[in-house]
Amino acid sequence: MAQNYYQKDVETMPREEMKKLQSEKLVKQVKHVYENVAYYRDLMDKKGVKPEDIKGIDDLHKLPFLSKADLRDAYPYGLLGKPLDECVRIHSTSGTTGKRVVAFYTQHDVDLWEDCCARAIVAAGGSNKDVCQVAYGYGLFTGGAGLHGGSHKVGCLTLPMSSGNTERQIQFMMDLNASIICCTPSYAAYIGESLKEQGYKPEDIPLKAGIFGAEPWTEEMRQNIQNTLGIKAYDIYGLTETSGPGVAFECSEQTGMHVNEDHFIAEIIDPDTGEVLPDGTKGELVFTALDKEAFPLLRYRTRDICVLSREKCSCGRTLVKMAKPMGRTDDMLIIRGVNVFPSQIETVLLNQGYQPNYQIVVDRVNNTDTFDVNVEMAPEQFTDIVSEILAREKALAEAMKVMLGINPSVHLVAPKTIARSEGKAVRVVDKRKLI
Numbered sequence: 001m002a003q004n005y006y007q008k009d010v011e012t013m014p015r016e017e018m019k020k021l022q023s024e025k026l027v028k029q030v031k032h033v034y035e036n037v038a039y040y041r042d043l044m045d046k047k048g049v050k051p052e053d054i055k056g057i058d059d060l061h062k063l064p065f066l067s068k069a070d071l072r073d074a075y076p077y078g079l080l081g082k083p084l085d086e087c088v089r090i091h092s093t094s095g096t097t098g099k100r101v102v103a104f105y106t107q108h109d110v111d112l113w114e115d116c117c118a119r120a121i122v123a124a125g126g127s128n129k130d131v132c133q134v135a136y137g138y139g140l141f142t143g144g145a146g147l148h149g150g151s152h153k154v155g156c157l158t159l160p161m162s163s164g165n166t167e168r169q170i171q172f173m174m175d176l177n178a179s180i181i182c183c184t185p186s187y188a189a190y191i192g193e194s195l196k197e198q199g200y201k202p203e204d205i206p207l208k209a210g211i212f213g214a215e216p217w218t219e220e221m222r223q224n225i226q227n228t229l230g231i232k233a234y235d236i237y238g239l240t241e242t243s244g245p246g247v248a249f250e251c252s253e254q255t256g257m258h259v260n261e262d263h264f265i266a267e268i269i270d271p272d273t274g275e276v277l278p279d280g281t282k283g284e285l286v287f288t289a290l291d292k293e294a295f296p297l298l299r300y301r302t303r304d305i306c307v308l309s310r311e312k313c314s315c316g317r318t319l320v321k322m323a324k325p326m327g328r329t330d331d332m333l334i335i336r337g338v339n340v341f342p343s344q345i346e347t348v349l350l351n352q353g354y355q356p357n358y359q360i361v362v363d364r365v366n367n368t369d370t371f372d373v374n375v376e377m378a379p380e381q382f383t384d385i386v387s388e389i390l391a392r393e394k395a396l397a398e399a400m401k402v403m404l405g406i407n408p409s410v411h412l413v414a415p416k417t418i419a420r421s422e423g424k425a426v427r428v429v430d431k432r433k434l435i
């Protein structure tokens with residue numbers, strides 16, 4: 001398959017050259033941070049590291065980590081690397097884990113971020129012939145702004161829909177022949193469900209590709225979205241702290257996301273000891289931003305759990321690939337001592353023919369964790385025969401027991417009774433935290 005690249009030189013750069021480029025940028029960036037960000041200078045001083053000690057990426061491990069707690073401590077201006085009058089934009093995290101972070105951008109930062117998103121759109125087959133429907137939320141959230149900017153750079157005809165108002169999304173998609181859609185995977189599933197209800201078949205829908213990210217989603221969910229919308233569904237990853245979406249993006253191989261390594265160095269560490277782990281090992285993802293001026297984070301711990309791979313990719317890109325993050329350290333539920341990720345439940349549901357409409361409810365009663373999974377039946381699965389429902393709940397609970405090692409109570413609920421999400425889905429209600 002012919003490959004298109006947005007910035008071919010860097011996307012296919014030989015590894016040695018890339019290492020050299022990263023090394024040069026790192027030396028400069030560490031100096032910039034040390035001179036301009038007092039908060040990080042203190043961390044370096046405490047660790048006894050000086051900018052001169054960093055001569056290239058092999059010295060990266062000498063630098064201190066930065067965590068979400070540091071970002072909270074330094075809120076709002078403590079990590080600024082440029083005077084405010086050189087900054088042009090602020091974005092903020094969606095606060096999934098309850099702690100908002102604000103990030104600052106110079107025009108240079110915005111430009112590079114949009115380039116990263118443009119690479120993702122081109123890798124998904126986008127060009128100036130496409131109509132790109134941006135259905136991520138616009139505003140403080142980075143999803144809308146990032147893909148909007150990337151779409152402009154590629155020269156797509158951009159439909160700045162933002163999220164929500166699904167009726168209107170569908171009307172514009174159909175009337176204006178949207179060929180690419182960008183949104184969260186849960187919203188894509190919701191739009192797909194609505195299209196199906198309105199009687200559209202995959203072949204009636206003008207879309208050819210979707211670029212979905214901002215939350216964890218499984219391979220099974222990808223298949224589900226691809227089948228309903230009749231598209232190829234590409235993953236995209238990023239976080240506000242590192243600009244937004246576009247830190248990594250998927251190519252036609254759809255086997256993980258290429259990290260934009262000319263702008264970001266990725267490392268995997270052991271979340272308990274901080275030790276750097278070799279490629280292929282699962283651990284916490286850490287990013288160093290090489291070009292960001294206004295909010296230049298070094299060795300930022302994302303809490304996302306992931307694996308890196310340097311296997312050759314059929315698309316010709318030489319950029320390292322990150323697997324789908326399987327959740328974050330703070331998404332992981334420990335239920336009766338067992339680690340449970342919502343993504344494992346999603347895999348079971350989709351394998352058993354259910355839609356990805358579910359919610360996990362955890363509570364603690366008499367010192368024991370309760371573990372309930374509410375699962376919606378699709379309209380065609382609906383039944384009110386109690387014995388049938390009980391048998392299906394039992395089968396699902398057994399399949400989850402095999403996957404997780406512990407037994408949930410599964411409750412099948414009527415179609416459309418679990419709230420849909422237009423942004424990031426709320427998969428877990430953990431009532432234990434309220435005690």
Ligand code: ADP
Pocket residue numbers: 092093094095096097142212213214215216217235236237238239240241302304324325327328
């Ligand atoms: P918040 O931490 O409030 O959700 P952001 O909106 O910046 O803030 O979201 C960034 C986080 O979203 C990432 O750290 C990661 O956990 C998640 N995320 C983003 N893209 C993906 C993706 N493609 N797959 C899985 N998780 C993702």
Ligand code: ZN
Pocket residue numbers: 251252253258313314315316317
């Ligand atoms: Zn590739």
